[in-house]
Amino acid sequence: MSYTHLKERQFYEDIYDRHTVEDARRGMVHYEKFYAELVNEMPEGDTIDMPRNAVVANAFYMQAVGLELLHRYENREQYLTDWMAKDEAKDSRIANARLTEEPYCHHCSKTGLRITDKSLMHRDGKHDDPEEVLFMLRCPHCDKNSAFWENGTAWKVKPTVCPKCQSEVTHKTTRTKKAITTAYTCISCKHIFKDKFNLSEKEEKPDPDFDKDRAHYCLWDKEFREHLFATKKGFEDMAEFGRKRKEKEDNKHIYDAIKEMKKPKIAELTPILTSVLEKAGYIEFHLDKPEMGRDVYIGFSCLDSKSDRDDYESRKTLKKLVDQALEDTNWRLMSDGIYYRLGYLNGRLRAYEREEDLKTLAIKSKKLKPKRQSNETADKKHQWTIKDSKGRDIIL
Ligand SMILES: [Zn+2]
Ligand SMILES: [Zn+2]
Structure with a gap:
């Protein structure tokens, strides 16, 4: 086998x-x-x-x-x-691969066939389908061959038909040393066509440079x-x-904006915010100890000294003031917002330090200048x- x-x-x-x-x-x-x-x-x-x-x-x-x-x-x-x-x-x-059923001889219908070969093939020449195992069997009674697919279906020879009118054809095979040629004649329209199978292997041309080239191009x-x-x-x-x-x-306009952006130190945050907040009645501004991780976070608190300002109004005003005061800097109020209880307010600030983050801040800024036009096409030539x-x- x-x-x-x-x-x-x-x-x-x-x-x-x-x-x-x-x-x-x-x-x-x-x-x-x-x-x-x-x-x-x-x-x-x-x-x-x-x-x-x-x-x-x-x-x-x-x-x-x-x-x-x-x-x-x-x-x-x-x-x-x-x-x-x-x-x-x-x-x-x-x-x-095993045959799922006992096969019957195609020719005499007896059983007891012996497997002579197995191969992987595409059914009906459908090359997109996966290959299946085809069994070749010989009948001990009539000595003829039968072929079955793994699932028990019989292999069928696809009959050759006339390419012009799809009618049956007769054929005549001639064999020479070099090739087997089959000549088909259509029984209906008499169209004749040939099928040639070459026997002589294509002679390989000598390739004296191959060993040298192989060593070179295979990077030995x-x-x-x-x-x-x-x-x-x-x-x-x-x-x-x-x-x-x-x-x-x-993105020169973005990098320029990053250069112009103020990057206050933690100690500088207090004066920046205190003056703005005190004018609006928020007193005793205070920064917590910073949380140093991949980014820097810092909590802050203050007291609302205006007795007529309610919870919602107080939080909203403070948020607006902090946002405005930090707009030109690399610090932002955290999105988790501001908490308020009995006139005591607290929230968190975050510093942006990495280039990618600074770019995002610069792009979002209302003050970003328009992009400069480059003369790219002229350069490309x-x-x-x-x-x-x-x-x-x-x-x-
Ligand atoms: Zn048989
Ligand atoms: Zn025909």
């Missing part, structure tokens, strides 16, 4: 590496064409070794060849392991491999730097871009 899908690891390695070499050779064709053009279009007196030209050539090499080589190198082990596991699973699927050389990884990292760092710089430029490993543009 021959149903072994799983083969020696060497088998998979050879196929994988052959693809790596083929990919790389195709990439090199592009790279060499680009390189020739680059040399051709260099201004008088320029050499390819000049940093400007070298970076462009290098970037194109990485995009055309280098990044793919690194990708295939990094994923090789996992890919081969998964591939072998899939083949092994196919083998065990076939080995464990440590120095070359590390050079490629470092180049990739360099471009990625450059892209990250560029992205950050561009973000700073695009003279830029080279390559893609990094995450598919983002690296601008050179």
Whole structure:
């Protein structure tokens, strides 16, 4: 019985590496064409070794060849392991497959058929459906073959029909050393068509450079491999730097606002708030001990000295005053609000220190100036871009 899908690891390695070499050779064709053009279009007196030209050539090499080589190198082990596991699973699927019912011979209807082969196939050539196990059986009584799917349904030969009128056809098969040819003739419209099955294996062309190319493109050389990884990292760092710089430029109005924002120390909060609150009749302003965590929180309290102000009015006025007093700073009244009892009020303040948080504050501020228009499209004309490993543009 021959149903072994799983083969020696060497088998998979050879196929994988052959693809790596083929990919790389195709990439090199592009790279060499680009390189020739680059040399051709260099201004008088320029050499390819000049940093400007070298970076462009290098970037194109990485995009055309280098990044793919690194990708295939990094994923090789996992890919081969998964591939072998899939083949092994196919083998065990076939080995464990059992016919659910006693099959009857297609030809003489007797039982006692013997399994001669099992294989995984797509039913009726439907390649989207999962493969199923097909059993091949031989009848000991009439010596003919029958085939059944795992669930007991008989395998049916799909009859060949005329592609023009869907009628039945007759056929005649001729066999040569190289191929088996079947000529079909439609019984209705007499249309003739052929089906050819090649027997001679395509002769593999000798590939004298393969071993050398395999060692090179599969990155067996440590120095070359590390050079490629470092180049990739360099471009990625450059892209990250560029992205950050561009973000700073695009959002200059926000960063300017952050610079202008007041960042009072805890000791400075008391004078800022006391003067405003006392004018409105809130006395004995007092700060609690700050809670120092990832963010800084600080509780505060005061007394309402106005006897005619009720609970709701008192809280609302205090909130408004605190919000206004802190508007230009990186401090905010916490959303949990202000508590009031018998004229004693307390609440909490929070300091924003991280850049992301400060940006959010600046964006929310009513005083934020409009965004400056950049002349991005004009800049783009003279830029080279390559893609990094995450598919983002690296601008050179
Ligand atoms: Zn039979
Ligand atoms: Zn026909």
